[in-house]
Amino acid sequence: MTHPAAPPPRAEVPRDRATSLIEEETARAHVDAEPAADNLRDFTGYRHWLIAGLCAGYTLFHLLVMNLYPLETWTYRLIHVGGGLLLGFLLYGAASFGEGASDTRRSPLSVAVLGLAASGIISGLVSVAAIWIGARVMGEPIPPGWAMRAFGIPLCLGTALAILHGWIWPDRTRHSFEPGDILLGLAAVASTAYLIHFAPQLQLRAGMPMALPADMWAAVAGVMLILELTRRLAGLALVIIASIFVAYAFLGPWLPGIFTHRGYDAKRFFSYIYTDNGILSAPIAISSTYIILFVVFAAFLQTTRVGEYFVKLAFAAAGHRRGGPAKVAIFASGLMGMINGTSAGNVVATGALTIPMMKRVGYRPQTAASVEAAASTGGQIMPPIMGAGAFIMAEITGIAYMEIVYAAIIPAILYFISVYFMVDLAAQRLNMTGLPRNELPKLDALLRQIYLFSPIVVLIYALFAGYSVIRCGTLAMATAAVVSWLTPHKMGPRQFFHALDNGARMVLQLVAVCATAGIIVGVIALTGIGSRFSTVLLALADQSQILALFFAMVVSIILGMGMPTTAAYAVAASVIAPGVINLGVQPLVAHLFIFYFAVMSAITPPVALASYAGSALAGSDPVKTSMESFRIGLAAFVVPYMFFFSPAMLLQGSWPEIAHVATTAVIGVYLLSCAVQGWFMGRANPAVRAGLLLAGLSMIAGGWITDSIGLAIAALLYLLQRR
Known part of the structure; x- marks a missing residue:
């Protein structure tokens, strides 16, 4: 989304050519400070205001919780992640948008995959609503088997199909919502809502034999969504690294040397990974x-x-x-x-x-x-x-x-x-x-x-x-x-x-x-x-x-x-x-x-x-x-x-020690800079640059002897350069 820049300030500095030049550059920088990524959508009309309202609400929620209305830690972090997933999928497409491309026609296979994804994700979302209503309104717990069949498996299959759809049939226009991305946003809501509802119990049973299958499926969907959004926003490198680590958790028994471990079943691993030992740990806490x-x-x-x-x-x-x-x-x-x-x-x-x-x-x-x-x-x-x-x-x-x-x-x-x-x-x-x-x-x-x-x-x-x-x-x-x-x-x-x-x-x-x-x-x-x-x-x-x-x-x-x-x-x-x-x-x-x-x-x-x-x-x-x-x-x-x-x-240390180390360190980095730039009281030939490098590195240790050696070399080079 682009926002029209406010006119450059006119009362801050005198109105002359100088001010005009800097203000024009500054105003341009203000507009360009957030250039649209290749896959960032640019909405207008009601879509613009809808997304802007969701983004503003997301930020305001954090400010209110941090300053006025504290929330239970797990719940707060889950909303932080889930809200970020929802906004991310609405704002960022699965692939770069082509220049001027606007063809949104879909093949029958594309429509079929999207329909299957929609049925799975909507089923999961409806099931979460039923879990909430059953537990909080009617006071009746939901049978784990039903939760797995109606919530977990459909949600994960639908999420996987929606992600796959975005890879194979990416949207080609910046200015409208992509149905597959809306579905991924809804999947984030469903997964997060389930985890929030069961947060107190999850803290006790996560990573343990008593973890429920539905816990696992909610976490699997969440992990898929996180990796897909990371791919869209930060590229494949981090996704590949994380995927290797996830694979390592299951392949441990067949790996050699220090890499071997007894391995973990999917239920234990995924229920553990979506806790404050994993996804909700220090990085998300910060x-x-x-x-x-x-x-x-x-x-x-x-x-x-x-x-x-x-x-x-x-x-x-x-x-x-x-x-x-x-x-x-x-x-x-x-x-x-x-x-x-x-x-x-x-x-x-x-x-x-x-x-x-x-x-x-x-x-x-x-x-x-x-x-x-x-x-x-x-x-x-x-x-x-x-x-x-x-x-x-x-x-x-x-x-x-x-x-x-x-x-x-x-x-x-x-x-x-x-x-x-x-x-x-x-x-x-x-x-x-x-x-x-x-x-x-x-x-x-x-x-x-x-x-x-x-x-x-x-x-x-x-x-x-x-x-x-x-x-x-x-x-x-x-x-x-x-x-x-x-x-x-x-x-x-x-x-x-x-x-x-x-x-x-x-x-x-x-x-x-x-x-x-x-x-x-x-x-x-x-x-x-x-x-x-x-x-x-x-x-x-x-x-x-x-x-x-x-x-x-x-x-x-x-x-x-x-x-x-x-x-x-x-x-x-x-x-x-x-x-x-x-x-x-x-x-x-x-x-x-x-x-x-x-x-x-x-x-x-x-x-x-x-x-x-x-x-x-x-x-x-x-x-x-x-x-x-x-x-x-x-x-x-x-x-x-x-x-x-x-x-x-x-x-x-003592202040004399601190002063000594700081002073010699400044001299050392100056000498290193001279060596890199090839300039020391004039152009420095290769021999002088080598000497400057040696003098600068001599001052790393911070001892009097090494500092003296570095200063002596620098003084000799100074005299040579002056001549």
Whole structure:
């Protein structure tokens, strides 16, 4: 669905050519911030309002439960997943829509398959209604055999046929509801309603011999729906990984070595997987609270156009400097990426403005996309929100949220400093200039509107003051709405409705991938493969912590190539972290290490989702863009080893130790940046670049001897370059 953009603000900065240029780009970015996916429907008329109302209601439900009317945990998470499935199938088609294609004629076989699917799903839906009425109105329990015959088997068969129908006969128009997708939405309602009704009993009998056949069929239908929606929203990679794990649960008796296990029957497995040990576990617990809260906060910033102020202020402050738009991208993308939870989504949101401006001052399309991808990805490691990473880590480890936030400050600053060095050195090497001052907003005029920063200030103050995270996010959201009343984009009922609608749309992908990650986590917990994998890791590492961390890095990056950050970290933490911790690595260090590499997989070739998103906006080659964004974000692959060798970098130690480690780390990443860019007081030949690389790496350990060696090499190279 597209929404007409409000006219650009005219009272915020002086009316001149500068303001006009930036405002035109900003308005364009506002429209392009959420480009239609190839399979995203675009409704008009009553369909538009129906979907918008459902999306707004979905968001409002979460806000009310989190702040005013608490709901039983299982029920709340089930509604979160089930509502996301319903909206996802109504909004996203089974395949990409052809350009201008509108032929909706169906073959007799297609109609027959759709009819069979409809009869099964409707039978399941009617049966669930009967179960509810019988139990809650008439007080009579439903016989399990009847529930299985009338509800479970028809529902699963109908769901499978509807999914198959979408694969073979995909809809070809964006502007109407697809009957098969409506059926899948109804299947989600039926499956979720059954699980909600029996939630108290399921908590006792899930995964046990007393689980009912209908429990299994409801879970089977739910798993199929989750995997299909994940395929539509996030591609096949995560679906394939999850399917392999599901198959592993049944094939264990025939597998060799550490992979063998006694196997599980379908009833036990599926009734177990749709509990808080699996689908409803930590990823969905975070998705249904912190992630949706901050995604809606980001939607409020977009709708009120308060977020645009951050970008304009950055342009006014740094746009005139060499490579100015790239430096603006670092600030704006880091700030917004901290909030919105997805690296690729952040590239699209801020890159629609920053990438064209970078190209204007001389950056190649490939470089512009690379800088935006590296900066947007870095937002995921920036406290206090870390793209919801801090909340997930606190949930998994039991470490206090504020302890994680404090520990992540210096590593995150180092990353953004290194990206800044990369951008600045590239600008020097290419002799770039910034944008002319007369084409930029006036800084003094924008500083008079500094109150527009108050949502971020309120958020950070409330977090550090000890308020609950949900209360902090809600206060920041309310602050964004209030400060909008001081701008031409005052938030009224219509804008509030649009923000709720937009927030639901932005969170759907995360709901799907978190639920799929929960399937993987559930298989790991049920089969014990995580502990066995950790045992093998310990054996391979041969008691070497650094080797174990190297393996952890590789596994985290590989997992992250097919998943968003939240899912990749949740799975990697379940499989890898226990083994690393058993070798004596501190839990906080181990989990931050894994989290950083799960995040950086978004800019790591060959599957670099954030880089691909940037290349689509810039019109550059995706592979070359991913290689360059990897180079720009190279420091992120060094910083985790720095805080492993020097815990003071995580604020664990005396202040002199922390100051020493932080200072030498900045020098180290600068030298590494010079080596990568080939510029150190002028062009650096291969020998000088090798020396710079050695000097930078010498400062990783944080010891006085290695730091002295690195500084000595750097000083010698400086003298040579000066001559």
